[in-house]
Amino acid sequence: MNIIVLIKQVPNTTEVKLDPKTGNLIREGLESIINPDDLHALETAISLKERLGGKITAVSMGPPQAVDALSEALGMGADRGILLSDSAFAGADTWATSFTLGRAVETIGTYDLVVCGRQAIDGDTAQIGPQVADYLKLPQVTYVCRIEKVTKKTMTVHRRLEDGYERIRCPLPALLTVIGEMNTPRYPDVGRLIGACREKAPIKIWNAADIGVETKDVGLQGSLTHVIRTFAPKFERQGEILEGHTEQVVRDLIDRLKKSEGATACKAFESTCKL
Ligand SMILES: Cc1cc2nc3c(=O)[nH]c(=O)nc-3n(C[C@H](O)[C@H](O)[C@H](O)COP(=O)(O)OP(=O)(O)OC[C@H]3O[C@@H](n4cnc5c(N)ncnc54)[C@H](O)[C@@H]3O)c2cc1C
Numbered sequence: 001m002n003i004i005v006l007i008k009q010v011p012n013t014t015e016v017k018l019d020p021k022t023g024n025l026i027r028e029g030l031e032s033i034i035n036p037d038d039l040h041a042l043e044t045a046i047s048l049k050e051r052l053g054g055k056i057t058a059v060s061m062g063p064p065q066a067v068d069a070l071s072e073a074l075g076m077g078a079d080r081g082i083l084l085s086d087s088a089f090a091g092a093d094t095w096a097t098s099f100t101l102g103r104a105v106e107t108i109g110t111y112d113l114v115v116c117g118r119q120a121i122d123g124d125t126a127q128i129g130p131q132v133a134d135y136l137k138l139p140q141v142t143y144v145c146r147i148e149k150v151t152k153k154t155m156t157v158h159r160r161l162e163d164g165y166e167r168i169r170c171p172l173p174a175l176l177t178v179i180g181e182m183n184t185p186r187y188p189d190v191g192r193l194i195g196a197c198r199e200k201a202p203i204k205i206w207n208a209a210d211i212g213v214e215t216k217d218v219g220l221q222g223s224l225t226h227v228i229r230t231f232a233p234k235f236e237r238q239g240e241i242l243e244g245h246t247e248q249v250v251r252d253l254i255d256r257l258k259k260s261e262g263a264t265a266c267k268a269f270e271s272t273c274k275l
């Protein structure tokens with residue numbers, strides 16, 4: 001089974017800080033990691049390969065340093081890595097990112113399955129998997145937490161819903177987005193990791209021409225959305241502590257609540273206290 005895994009290198013934090021002047025993400029001083037959901041995507045592919053044979057290609061779009069994510073993927077068990085890196089790809093919104101990744105998958109050509117993480121911890125949109133599937137006209141199953149059965153032409157999987165699970169049989173090739181419940185990702189093997197960091201490692205860097213796209217269709221130019229302003233909403237809470245255990249303290253609290261937006265809650269509180 002030939003599997004393509006899409007992996008994103010992200011800053012190792014869920015508390016993304018923005019430069020108040022430029023609105024850009026502050027990446028300085030932040031360690032980069034493989035997006036956590038993508039480790040589960042890689043583990044899914046590696047376990048399938050162990051059972052069924054085949055080849056795993058890890059693909060990432062990002063700056064040159066994203067090669068580290070691909071080396072780690074090779075260390076875990078991927079057979080080769082492709083880094084989509086070109087200044088033309090910079091500033092891509094999810095539409096342009098999905099188009100670029102979709103073109104890369106088309107350029108790779110032969111595959112039975114594409115696996116993505118459900119969501120990236122920085123961009124956080126969870127749009128890439130579904131959009132790549134749509135571009136490639138592939139059936140897609142999102143939120144996958146278990147693979148029950150694989151035949152030559154189909155795959156039976158379980159997907160997580162808010163209040164249960166859904167069991168789906170889909171034709172292959174297909175695209176899955178997986179969640180953490182799926183598996184426990186293995187650590188990279190040290191020998192494989194050293195090999196993956198050598199010059200001869202099977203990692204290729206592709207630019208716009210390699211995937212046959214024009215610069216007007218990718219990156220900022222190919223994006224349908226443009227960020228006008230990015231800001232963190234101001235959140236101010238003015239706390240006040242009323243001290244003491246007397247009835248007067250409770251009355252003071254009720255007076256304050258009556259003057260505030262919590263008037264309904266206040267009525268309920270008043271009747272509960274029988275004041
Ligand atoms: C309007 C707009 C403008 C943007 N401008 C910029 C910008 O100027 N510079 C910038 O760096 N970012 C920019 N971004 C963010 C960038 O578009 C997203 O990071 C990117 O499209 C992926 O979306 P996401 O992070 O929400 O991934 P999700 O959809 O949450 O990711 C789901 C899965 O898709 C796969 N995936 C996602 N991204 C990649 C990738 N790059 N390579 C391989 N697999 C991947 C992974 O398997 C991941 O788990 C912009 C986003 C928007 C909406």
